[in-house]
Amino acid sequence: MHTEHHHRPWITTPLTADLLRGALDVERTAHGLLPHRLPARARAQCADPQLAMAESQPSGVRLAFRSRATAVELDTLPTKRDYVGAPPRPDGLYDLVVDGRPAGQASVAGGNTLTIDMTAGTTETRPGPVGTARFTGLPDRAKDIEIWLPHNETTELVALRTDAPVEPLPDRGRRVWLHHGSSISHGSDAASPSTTWPALAAARGGVDLVNLGLSGSALLDPFTARALRDTPADLISVKIGINLVNADLMRLRAFGPAVHGFLDTVREGHPTAPLLVVSPILCPVHEDTPGPSAPDFSTLGEERLRFRAMGDPAERAAGKLTLNVIREELERIVRQRAADDPHLHHLDGRALYGEAEAARMPLPDDLHPDAAAHRHMGERFAELVFATGPFAAPGA
Known part of the structure; x- marks a missing residue:
């Protein structure tokens, strides 16, 4: 996909835990931030690869910020799962939610591949490139923006670019x-x-x-x-x-x-x-x-x-x-x-x-x-x- 021409320059915002909702822990990796849904102490108490995969898949985890941005790009390094003998799995989806309403979807190709052979009980990981989830044409006003990460795809967050400044979502006092x-x-x-x-x-x-x-x-x-x-x-x-x-x-x-x-x-x-x-x-x-x-x-x-x-x-x-x-x-x-x-x-x-x-x-x-x-x-x-x-x- 092409990047549209903007009248406003891109701003890169450092990815930090205060821009994330729904994660219990974040790990700094060579590429960026990896959200976890169990704390490090819990992960250290169980070596089960199924649990490690599940808790690093960011179900319910979303980037949440306030901005006037009309365009948002999120660079990520996904880990795709490939089951031997089964049809290929579709790329994970990123849901854009603006002011509480669905406002678009994107996916990221590439990434690492985890090949799982269920009959042999073996796995193999192949490294792959970082990709970009891109959203454009957002309304030019201050708004709450959430990007829900793929619930079934481990996702390292590499970079966030917008065409207007970003601030963490203020506390709305919701339960x-x-x-x-x-x-x-x-x-x-x-x-x-x-x-x-x-x-x-x-x-x-x-x-x-x-x-x-x-x-x-x-x-x-x-x-x-x-x-x-x-x-x-x-x-x-x-x-x-x-x-x-x-x-x-x-x-x-x-x-x-x-x-x-x-x-x-x-x-x-x-x-x-x-x-x-x-x-x-x-x-x-x-x-x-x-x-x-x-x-x-x-x-x-x-x-x-x-x-x-x-x-x-x-x-x-x-x-x-x-x-x-x-x-x-x-x-x-x-x-x-x-x-x-x-x-x-x-x-x-x-x-x-x-x-x-x-x-x-x-x-x-x-x-x-x-x-x-x-x-x-x-x-x-x-x-x-x-x-x-x-x-x-x-x-x-």
Whole structure:
């Protein structure tokens, strides 16, 4: 794409943490700034490459500033994922939001390539060039500008250029919603970073989102609970369940105490904030069949990989977890704790996506909702939780 001729010269603004929303940490790299969604101390406690990839993908992270700029260029170094045998993935999208409204999209070609061979269980990284996301034709007035980074693509921020000075977005006094969940909360298969279900719900609820949806990694890890504990927030939600089944990580005996411990830790930092525990959305393959989940390699050549439940329903007797077992236990735990914690709430995930939604918008890979289902879930969450429920604004 060509750069349009400007009557105003470009201004390069140093990229600093105060221009970022939704990141818990920023790392200085050889190229620039890499936003992280878990602090360094948490990252040091787990060597899982899936977690490292998920927390460095900037779901919900956006550059946020105030400017009269009519043109904005953002140089980034993305890391693209390439799955052996699968169709190439589209470039990640950057969503431009001006004064709270969608105002354009861009993507960045090039970048590093992470090649993942799921059958061999190997990965290989190839370095690549920095590219530019470009937005032009913005209104020539002071405005709030947000650039939502690709939710599913690790992105190093290299340079920000505008044709007018930039200042960090002033505090609008909006409540901060801190959310933790699995790849569904991370935004897997959503259309774009500002249309993941949590981003849509936050926009409708008029709150600032910090999204700790960690693909494959909502596993009740103590370091994630501490990250939630230590992050300033007014409203907190945790969506627990599907990844514990996917990974076949623990049995019922470990699950209950782990949930209690996780909630205890969050409460140390946020003793009275509304805290919502959300159980899994409907996922037919795992309702009554334990994990692990495994990719079905027979479908590799198709448009998308599908997933299968590898456990045996009979293993529930030995304490193996299924979604129905988890939902029942979460409801029981919240009911027990709510006797001493009036700000603790529960939401059955099937209220966001249940039988009716599965009939109308089936999970394309048997595990993740598609873009239409994300939109539906965001609207439902806003309706059930922000409009009238536990996150309703005081006096609403």
